[in-house]
Structures are given as C-alpha cells and as structure tokens.
Amino acid sequence: MRSSPAYSSMPHADAVALLRRAPFVHLAATLPDGRPLLRSLHAIVSDGCLAFHGSPRGEKSTALGGPAVVSAEEVLAELPSYAFDPERACPATTWYRSVQLHGVLRPVADLDRKAAVLDALMERFQPEGGYQPIAKDHPLYQKVVRGISISELPLDGLVGKLKLGQNRRPEQLQAALHAIWRRGKTGDDTTIERLLGLLPAHPTPEFLDAGPNYRLCCALADESIEPASQLLASAYWNTDRSQAQIAAALRGSSAVVGLRCLKTGSLVGVGRAISDCTSRAWIYDVLVVPELRGKGLGTRLMQLLLDHPAVRRVQQVLLTTKDADGFYQRFGFQEIGRSNFRTWPSITMLRRVAARR
Ligand SMILES: CC(C)(COP(=O)(O)OP(=O)(O)OC[C@H]1O[C@@H](n2cnc3c(N)ncnc32)[C@H](O)[C@@H]1OP(=O)(O)O)[C@@H](O)C(=O)NCCC(=O)NCCS
Known part of the structure; x- marks a missing residue:
C-alpha cells in the first residue's frame, strides 16, 4: 500500500x-x-x-x-x-x-x-x-x-x-499537538493555534477542550487582540485604560489564553500572564462574558492559563483581585495581603508550586 x-x-x-x-x-x-x-x-x-x-x-x-x-x-x-x-x-x-x-x-x-x-x-x-x-x-x-x-x-x-503532516493520521496529529504543548518552547502556543487554524476539521485537543460549544485558545492571533481588548475594556480594573493600552498589554504578555464560541467564532473569555518563566508569573485580565459565567468556563480558562508553558514552570504565581478570591482559591491561591491598590480595596494572592516541572 x-x-x-x-x-x-x-x-x-x-x-x-x-x-x-x-x-x-x-x-x-x-x-x-x-x-x-x-x-x-x-x-x-x-x-x-x-x-x-x-x-x-x-x-x-x-x-x-x-x-x-x-x-x-x-x-x-x-x-x-x-x-x-x-x-x-x-x-x-x-x-x-x-x-x-x-x-x-x-x-x-x-x-x-x-x-x-x-x-x-x-x-x-x-x-x-x-x-x-x-x-x-x-x-x-x-x-x-x-x-x-x-x-x-x-x-x-x-x-x-x-x-503539514499530510501523511499523518488524525490521532498522530493529535499526539503531535500534545507533544508540542508539553514541550512548551517559546512560540509553541502560537504554533498550536497556527496548526489548528490550518487544520480546521481536526478535533480540539483535550487541553483546549471546553465542552461541545466552546474551545479554549492557548494563544491569540493578532486579529483577536482587538476583540480581546474590547472584552476587557468593560472590566472594573480597566476603567482608566484605553483599548489601545489594553491591546498593547496583551501583545506584551508572556501568555494570553482565550475562550471562543464554536458556533459564532467570537471570543467570549480571556486571561493573560506576565512571567519570567522561572521564579514568578502574575495573572491579569481574567474574564468570561457575563452571560456565560457560572458554567465552568472560567475554570477551564484558568486551568489552561496555569498550564501555559510560561506559567507552569514558575515557583510562584501571583494575582490581585477585588472580590474573586473565592474563585482563585479553587486553584490553590492563598491571600497574602490586602491594600488599597488604585481605587479599590484589593486582595493579593499567591500560589506556590512545590516541585519544578
Ligand atoms: C471570575 C470569572 C472569570 C469566573 O468565570 P466563570 O465562568 O463564572 O467561572 P466558573 O463557572 O468556572 O466558576 C467556578 C466556581 O467559581 C465560583 N466563582 C465564580 N466567580 C466567582 C467570584 N467572583 N468569587 C467567588 N467565586 C466565584 C463559581 O460560583 C463556581 O462555583 P461552583 O463550582 O460552586 O458553582 C467570571 O465570573 C468573571 O469574568 N468575572 C468578572 C471578572 C472578574 O472578576 N475577574 C477576576 C478578576 S481578578
């Protein structure tokens, strides 16, 4: 044959x-x-x-x-x-x-x-x-x-x-996508999204699965930065930032993850981190559109962000929140301080990773 x-x-x-x-x-x-x-x-x-x-x-x-x-x-x-x-x-x-x-x-x-x-x-x-x-x-x-x-x-x-792996079977392509994600070299997140864009009929890999109607994205292509910054412009912590500044922050981040509706293709969730890839990463801008909250999608988005190559290997992950501390506790974050950061009382939270992966 x-x-x-x-x-x-x-x-x-x-x-x-x-x-x-x-x-x-x-x-x-x-x-x-x-x-x-x-x-x-x-x-x-x-x-x-x-x-x-x-x-x-x-x-x-x-x-x-x-x-x-x-x-x-x-x-x-x-x-x-x-x-x-x-x-x-x-x-x-x-x-x-x-x-x-x-x-x-x-x-x-x-x-x-x-x-x-x-x-x-x-x-x-x-x-x-x-x-x-x-x-x-x-x-x-x-x-x-x-x-x-x-x-x-x-x-x-x-x-x-x-x-583009034309001689590979779908299960081999699936294994390849997983191997690239686990390898996690700089740029591998973009590579995975590029491959999925070129192979639209390919099933969603498990690490990007978010149920039958949504799919997680492990990186955002340039054309998704504007919709992502539009989503984030509505957040209470971004009221003093322009959409252009939010877009610049997304472009300058070490990890940007998204949640996309499979039916409409629109972006319905986003999260990002800046990281030195060794000691610390800071999580910012985690948001799911109001009408989809409470369905477990925020959890999947956070799990992906914490598993992103720029975040998964650091010793400490930090974030600041006004009131979503209960949500972040589910991922092992603990309160380490309170302050009047900017115009709202904020809680700083830390998640330690015991062993290096
Ligand atoms: C926080 C947010 C991303 C969570 O997304 P979500 O899709 O609603 O989350 P999930 O459905 O996966 O929720 C998982 C659990 O966390 C709980 N939870 C969600 N948001 C919470 C919050 N702000 N505080 C405490 N618990 C919260 C949910 O009730 C749910 O509990 P359950 O499993 O017992 O039902 C989303 O509510 C959001 O975008 N909020 C506005 C923006 C925001 O505050 N972001 C955090 C900024 S630091």
Whole structure:
C-alpha cells in the first residue's frame, strides 16, 4: 500500500500571499563568469512581478537577462521525534510552507514604475512613514530613481509547497499537538493555534477542550487582540485604560489564553500572564462574558492559563483581585495581603508550586 504524500502544492493565490508577506526573500542566479550568486533581499509583489532594487554596479545587476530563482519560506511547526515515536529519532521534522519563483531576471527601465516599486518597498518595510513619498520628478529622488537598478521576475513561474503532516493520521496529529504543548518552547502556543487554524476539521485537543460549544485558545492571533481588548475594556480594573493600552498589554504578555464560541467564532473569555518563566508569573485580565459565567468556563480558562508553558514552570504565581478570591482559591491561591491598590480595596494572592516541572 502506498502511503500518502508528505507534501501538497499550494494554490497560486496562497503562494503569492506568502511572497507578499515574506520579511525577505532569497535570490539565486548565475553570474556571467559561471559563479553562483545567492542574496537575501527585500522585495515586493507589484504588477504581476516580484521586484527589488540594487546598485547598477552591483553583482546582482550582472545577472540580469539570465535565469534566476527566488525562494521564501515559513516554518509552521518544528516537531520533535517523540511526537511520533518514543524511541526513534527519525520522525523529527519541520512542517512548513515555501514558494519558489523561477524566471528570467529583467530590468525595469520605466521611471514611473521604478519610483512606484521604490515607494512600495518603503510602504511595506517602513509602514510608520517618516519620509517623503517617492516620485520620479520629486527633487529629493530624481537622481536616485534614474540611477538605481530595479529588477523583476514575473509571477507566472511561481510554485508553492505545503508540508503539514499530510501523511499523518488524525490521532498522530493529535499526539503531535500534545507533544508540542508539553514541550512548551517559546512560540509553541502560537504554533498550536497556527496548526489548528490550518487544520480546521481536526478535533480540539483535550487541553483546549471546553465542552461541545466552546474551545479554549492557548494563544491569540493578532486579529483577536482587538476583540480581546474590547472584552476587557468593560472590566472594573480597566476603567482608566484605553483599548489601545489594553491591546498593547496583551501583545506584551508572556501568555494570553482565550475562550471562543464554536458556533459564532467570537471570543467570549480571556486571561493573560506576565512571567519570567522561572521564579514568578502574575495573572491579569481574567474574564468570561457575563452571560456565560457560572458554567465552568472560567475554570477551564484558568486551568489552561496555569498550564501555559510560561506559567507552569514558575515557583510562584501571583494575582490581585477585588472580590474573586473565592474563585482563585479553587486553584490553590492563598491571600497574602490586602491594600488599597488604585481605587479599590484589593486582595493579593499567591500560589506556590512545590516541585519544578
Ligand atoms: C471570575 C470569572 C472569570 C469566573 O468565570 P466563570 O465562568 O463564572 O467561572 P466558573 O463557572 O468556572 O466558576 C467556578 C466556581 O467559581 C465560583 N466563582 C465564580 N466567580 C466567582 C467570584 N467572583 N468569587 C467567588 N467565586 C466565584 C463559581 O460560583 C463556581 O462555583 P461552583 O463550582 O460552586 O458553582 C467570571 O465570573 C468573571 O469574568 N468575572 C468578572 C471578572 C472578574 O472578576 N475577574 C477576576 C478578576 S481578578
């Protein structure tokens, strides 16, 4: 029996999207004297081509008119061997998506297009602005636009490849997700959410299970930060913070967990921690929407947050609450002090972890 292939090809639109968001690409070409050329560079997708700039006297320019290949890749997950086999090293692998663009490097001569490529490069790689837009007749750029070399490769030679455990059975994928969660390297929380996003039919792993209608999230993707900060803006302890500040705090946290409604996809709970990953972690912003409280979802959210890799290994977990001390006692937190922190009387609580895991 033939086993399923470990890869699949990527739809053209997905391959173009990867090329668009790549922080940089690799260019390989052959120099006129036969030596290979390999460069990492910033490039943009524009007018059906990948375009980049260089010096007219640089080595890249001597490769114009010849065959070239550009590649870009994204690592989706680094899988340890023990995710699939308790003894053999061989299954250790990386899942990724990558693109290659083959073609003939051609120069861009039109000055308007050269200026447009340079301006698009600035917009892509310096989105915060702080410069005059580039135009061929702008006194700041006239000479530059004429003098610089812009090269392009048409996108028709683009192919993309996806390696995402296509040869693995669902129970092997499930075991792999658990192994990544237990390993708990920095970024493994995001990796798990990325994999679940790419495998929408895959059943929820046990550690993210929150009953038939909800699922826990062990990390929040960037697009979920705004809904999370909206939820938290209603909390009594955030009345003196703007939504932008709450979003910045979420982005700056070591662990952010969420609770999502499976039917609507909306975020209905959130919690976060900052941690040094060794001695201490502080829990903040634990909240379940009012209409879903009292159903055990807050408990699942807290259990996940305490089991998050940034929290599970610390010796002391701390938090401050006005009145939810009864809730936190259930997880082993004990009161260690009271104060008038900010505008309300607050209880500081500590949970010690006896043995290191
Ligand atoms: C605190 C909170 C996250 C708990 O979520 P939840 O989904 O209601 O929690 P659960 O349903 O898992 O509750 C588990 C148990 O804790 C108890 N509990 C919940 N909130 C409590 C509170 N504020 N104080 C004391 N006990 C509480 C519940 O009654 C329940 O007890 P039971 O098992 O005997 O019925 C939620 O009530 C909430 O968002 N509150 C407003 C925000 C808040 O105060 N967050 C804490 C800030 S420090």
